[in-house]
Amino acid sequence: xxxxxxxxxxxxxxxxxRLDPRVKVVGVIAFILAAGLIPVGSWAAFGILWILSxxxxxxxxxGWTFAVRRSYIALPFALVAVPLLFTVPGEVIFTAxxxxxxxxxxxxxxxxxxxxxxxxxxxxxxxxxxxxPFPDVLWALGALRLPSMLVSTIGFxxxxxxxxxxxxxxxxxxxxxxxxxxxxxxxxxxxxxxxxAGNMVGSLFLRALERSxxxxxxxxxxxxxxxxxxxxxxxxxxxxxxxLIAAVFLFAGLVAWAHRI
Amino acid sequence: MLAxxxxxxxxxxxxxxxxxxxxxxxxxxxxxxxxxxxxxxLNDRQVPMMGVLxxxxxxxxxxxxxxxxxxxxxxxxxxxxxxxLGPWAATLVMTAVVAIQGLLFQDGGLIVMGWNIVNMGVVAxxxxxxxxxxxxxxxxxxxxxxxxxxxxxxxxxxxxAAAATSIELAASGTAPLALGMAAMSSVHAVIGIGEGxxxxxxxxxxxxxxxxxxxxxxxxxxxxxxxxxxxxxLVALVVASLAPLASPSPDGLEAVAERSGFLGLAQAAPFQIxxxxxxxxxxxxxxxxxxxxxxxxxxxxxxxxxxxxLAARRQPTGG
Numbered sequence: 001x002x003x004x005x006x007x008x009x010x011x012x013x014x015x016x017x018r019l020d021p022r023v024k025v026v027g028v029i030a031f032i033l034a035a036g037l038i039p040v041g042s043w044a045a046f047g048i049l050w051i052l053s054x055x056x057x058x059x060x061x062x063g064w065t066f067a068v069r070r071s072y073i074a075l076p077f078a079l080v081a082v083p084l085l086f087t088v089p090g091e092v093i094f095t096a097x098x099x100x101x102x103x104x105x106x107x108x109x110x111x112x113x114x115x116x117x118x119x120x121x122x123x124x125x126x127x128x129x130x131x132x133p134f135p136d137v138l139w140a141l142g143a144l145r146l147p148s149m150l151v152s153t154i155g156f157x158x159x160x161x162x163x164x165x166x167x168x169x170x171x172x173x174x175x176x177x178x179x180x181x182x183x184x185x186x187x188x189x190x191x192x193x194x195x196x197a198g199n200m201v202g203s204l205f206l207r208a209l210e211r212s213x214x215x216x217x218x219x220x221x222x223x224x225x226x227x228x229x230x231x232x233x234x235x236x237x238x239x240x241x242x243x244l245i246a247a248v249f250l251f252a253g254l255v256a257w258a259h260r261i
Numbered sequence: 262m263l264a265x266x267x268x269x270x271x272x273x274x275x276x277x278x279x280x281x282x283x284x285x286x287x288x289x290x291x292x293x294x295x296x297x298x299x300x301x302x303l304n305d306r307q308v309p310m311m312g313v314l315x316x317x318x319x320x321x322x323x324x325x326x327x328x329x330x331x332x333x334x335x336x337x338x339x340x341x342x343x344x345x346l347g348p349w350a351a352t353l354v355m356t357a358v359v360a361i362q363g364l365l366f367q368d369g370g371l372i373v374m375g376w377n378i379v380n381m382g383v384v385a386x387x388x389x390x391x392x393x394x395x396x397x398x399x400x401x402x403x404x405x406x407x408x409x410x411x412x413x414x415x416x417x418x419x420x421x422a423a424a425a426t427s428i429e430l431a432a433s434g435t436a437p438l439a440l441g442m443a444a445m446s447s448v449h450a451v452i453g454i455g456e457g458x459x460x461x462x463x464x465x466x467x468x469x470x471x472x473x474x475x476x477x478x479x480x481x482x483x484x485x486x487x488x489x490x491x492x493x494x495l496v497a498l499v500v501a502s503l504a505p506l507a508s509p510s511p512d513g514l515e516a517v518a519e520r521s522g523f524l525g526l527a528q529a530a531p532f533q534i535x536x537x538x539x540x541x542x543x544x545x546x547x548x549x550x551x552x553x554x555x556x557x558x559x560x561x562x563x564x565x566x567x568x569x570x571l572a573a574r575r576q577p578t579g580g
Binding site: 122 | 357364444
C-alpha cells in the first residue's frame with residue numbers, strides 16, 4: 001500500500017499542542033506563503049525560515065529532526081523542475097559532457113530555491129498534522145468559514161477510509177492467497193492484473209455505496225436533518241492571539257527583509 | 262521511490278503564489294457550484310454518501326497491480342466517480358480525496374491545493390464524464406459500448422489532467438510548457454492505460470451486479486452542464502498556454518530550450534515546414550505539443566468508439 005494508514009497525530013505535552021487549532025492552521029498557511037514569497041536566491045531568509053521550522057519541531061517535543069525525516073515525500077516531483085537548470089539563460093557555470101547542455105548560475109539558483117521552498121513548506125505541513133488531531137484541523141477549517149458541507153464530507157471520509165482501507169487490505173490479501181505464482185513460470189499479463197484490480201474496485205464501490213446507505217439510515221434514526229451539529233466550542237485565549245500575531249508578523253517581516261537585501 | 266509512477270499532486274513551492282491564489286479562486290467557485298448541484302439531487306444523503314464514496318476512491322487508489330519490474334499502476338478514480346455519480350458529485354468526492362491527501366499525508370501542497378482540486382477533481386471528472394457520454398452515444402449503449410467508453414473516459418481524464426498540470430507549472434515558470442507537457446502527457450498516456458482498464462473492469466462488474474447504478478449516471482446532476490464547464494476550462498487552458506507567447510518578451514525559457522536542443526523530443530515534423538518568422542504560433546513547439554496531445558486524445562476516443570461498436574455487432578444481444 002502506498003500510503004501510511006496510521007494516524008499522523010503525535011500526542012505530546014507541549015505549548016504548541018495546546019494552541020487553538022485555528023492558530024496552527026493559519027500559522028502553517030502563513031509559513032508556507034512566506035516560503036513561496038521569499039525571492040530566488042535569498043539563502044539567508046530560507047535558512048531562517050527552516051530554523052524556525054526545526055525550532056517549532058523541538059518546542060512541540062517531536063524532536064529536532066521529526067519533520068526533516070519525513071520530508072522526502074515531495075522530492076520525486078522535483079524532477080519536473082530539472083529543465084530549469086538548463087533552460088534559464090545566464091552565466092554558464094557547467095557544461096554537461098557529450099550532450100552540450102549548459103547549466104547557468106541563474107538556473108541553478110532558481111532550481112535550488114524552488115526545491116528549498118517545497119522542502120521547507122512540506123515540513124510545516126507535516127508538523128501541522130503531527131501536533132493537531134485531524135478532527136481539530138477539520139474543526140478549524142469549518143471555523144475559518146470553509147463551506148460546512150465540504151468540511152463534514154471530508155470528516156466523513158476521514159472516519160470511513162480506515163474502514164474501507166481495511167476492506168481493501170482484506171481483498172488484496174485474498175487476491176494474493178488465490179493467485180499463486182510458481183517460480184519459473186510466466187505470470188499473467190499486466191492487462192489481466194489490471195482487470196482483476198478493476199473488478200476489485202467495482203465490488204469495493206458496491207460495498208461502499210451500500211455502507212453509505214446504512215450510515216445514512218443510522219443517522220436518520222438518530223435525528224439527522226441534513227445539518228451537522230457539533231458540541232465543540234473553543235475560545236481563543238490571549239496566548240493564542242499573541243502566538244498568532246507574533247507568527248504572522250515574524251513571517252511578514254522575514255519576507256520584507258528578504259526582498260530588501 | 263523513483264520507481265513509483267509520477268503523480269499529479271503538485272507540492273507547495275512549485276507554483277508561484279499568484280498562480281496558486283488563482284487556482285484557489287477557480288476551485289472555490291467550482292466547489293460551490295458542485296455543492297449546490299449535488300444538494301438538489303441528494304438532499305440530506307449528500308454528506309454521508311459523498312464522504313463514504315470519497316473514502317472508497319481513496320481506498321481504491323491503494324488497489325495496485327504489477328505493471329513491470331518494480332513499478333505498479335493504480336487508480337486516480339475521477340473518471341470512475343464521474344461515470345457513476347455524475348461530474349459535479351465526482352468533483353466533490355475528488356475534492357475531499359485531494360484535501361485529505363494534502364492535509365493528512367502531505368501528498369500535494371496546501372497553498373497549491375486549489376490547482377490540485379481543479380486538475381484531479383474538475384478537469385479529470387468533467388473530461389472523463391464528457392468522453393464517456395460522447396463515446397457511449399457513438400458506440401451504442403450495449404455492454405461493450407459502455408466498457409469501451411469507460412476505458413476512453415479513464416485514459417482521457419488522466420492525460421487531460423496531466424496536460425493541465427503542465428500548463429500550471431509552465432505559467433509559474435517551473436518547467437517550459439512544450440517540454441513539460443510532452444513529458445507529463447506521454448508518461449500519463451502510459452499510466453492512463455491502467456486507469457482505463459481498471460475503470461472499464463470496475464464498470465463491467467457493477468454493470469453485471471447492479472446495472473441500474475450505471476444507468477443512473479446518465480441522469481446524474483451535471484450531465485448538461487458538462488459541455489459548458491469543460492469547454493470553458495479548455496478555452497481557459499488554451500488561452501493560458503498561449504498567453505506567454507503573445508507577450509513581446511517571453512522569459513526566454515522556450516527560446517533557450519529550443520536552442521539547447523532540449524525540445525527536439527516535442528517537435529513533430531509537419532509543423533517544421535512552416536517558416537519560423539511568418540507563423541510564429543504554429544511553428545512553436547508549444548502548439549505542436551498541444552496539437553499532439555489533442556490528436557492522441559482523439560485517436561484513443563475514436564479507437565474506443567470503434568472497438569465498442571465492433572464488439573457490440575459481434576454480440577448483438579450483449580447488454
